[in-house]
Amino acid sequence: MTEATTEQGKTLSELCEYCHGIAREKGFWDKERNVGEALMLVVTEIAEAMEGYRHEDHDNFREEIADAFIRLFDFCGGMGIDIEAEIMKKCAVNKKRPYKHGKIC
Ligand SMILES: [Mg+2]
Numbered sequence: 001m002t003e004a005t006t007e008q009g010k011t012l013s014e015l016c017e018y019c020h021g022i023a024r025e026k027g028f029w030d031k032e033r034n035v036g037e038a039l040m041l042v043v044t045e046i047a048e049a050m051e052g053y054r055h056e057d058h059d060n061f062r063e064e065i066a067d068a069f070i071r072l073f074d075f076c077g078g079m080g081i082d083i084e085a086e087i088m089k090k091c092a093v094n095k096k097r098p099y100k101h102g103k104i105c
Pocket residue numbers: 045048063064067
């Protein structure tokens with residue numbers, strides 16, 4: 001079994017712990033993180049995904065989407081954000097919103 005295969009089936013919280021652990025091992029949390037920079041690095045991964053899409057580089061597109069998630073999971077792990085709980089709370093709010101959230105467009 002490959003490492004990727006053995007790591008499948010993790011919860012979001014486990015992925016946060018896993019991705020944050022790797023980032024810590026690689027020294028990205030040796031100093032206090034700049035929150036704005038960490039958030040913008042997620043945006044850069046999305047921009048890289050867009051470039052992959054534009055160039056019809058499907059492997060790169062998928063890899064950059066993964067990078068964006070990895071950065072978010074790492075961030076949540078480092079900031080102590082219970083992303084499973086936050087997603088469920090926000091989905092409960094969204095379910096109560098009107099069709100297209102009340103927007104006409
Ligand atoms: Mg990337």
